[in-house]
Amino acid sequence: KQWYQRRVAITAGRSVLNQSLIASGEKEKLLDLLKVKLIECGWRNEMKQLCREAIRSKNKSNINVEELIEELTPKARASVPDEVKKEKSTDCDSALIPLL
Numbered sequence: 622k623q624w625y626q627r628r629v630a631i632t633a634g635r636s637v638l639n640q641s642l643i644a645s646g647e648k649e650k651l652l653d654l655l656k657v658k659l660i661e662c663g664w665r666n667e668m669k670q671l672c673r674e675a676i677r678s679k680n681k682s683n684i685n686v687e688e689l690i691e692e693l694t695p696k697a698r699a700s701v702p703d704e705v706k707k708e709k710s711t712d713c714d715s716a717l718i719p720l721l
Contacts, residue, residue: 638717647716654712658705668697 642648659665671693676684 638720641720642716645716645720651709651712651716655705655709658708659701662702662705664701664705667700668693671696 639648642651672689675689675692
């Protein structure tokens, strides 16, 4: 029971922080900065290539966007460079501090 209550409190806290980031416009700024970094490091082009390869490997008439997303999401998340993850984590911390 205690674990469940803690989980509910964490989820509620995340929701409040997310809403605050949206209201302040910081979430949009963070997402824009992330997009730029992923393009600069070549990650976006890598993902385009992975999509092309996945589509070629399947019957083109049977390709489904949901299946493609399900297949590639773990690879995409794992391939984000550590440097980008660290930088964006710092950016998120900086954006959240004024909201706390």
